[in-house]
């Protein structure tokens with residue numbers, strides 16, 4: 001899946017369409033002290049009811065994501081690209 005590097009996108013900070021530059025999305029490490037992590041650790045300890053994992057149906061591929069940076073206010077926002085694919089994104093020039 002190929003994506004142009006520069007594109008016009010809506011910026012919610014400028015409240016208009018501006019030129020954006022696309023970058024690859026990198027997943028960051030989870031925070032150890034976030035509320036979800038603390039709640040999960042508490043559940044595992046045994047003070048809450050059952051923590052059996054739910055069985056979800058397997059999905060084919062993932063929705064791809066890119067980070068786009070506004071060229072006027074330099075704010076970075078993420079953009080999710082429609083369909084589920086197994087192919088990775090290639091950012092063109």
Ligand SMILES: [Zn+2]
Pocket residue numbers: 011012013014015018070071072073074075
């Ligand atoms: Zn902006």
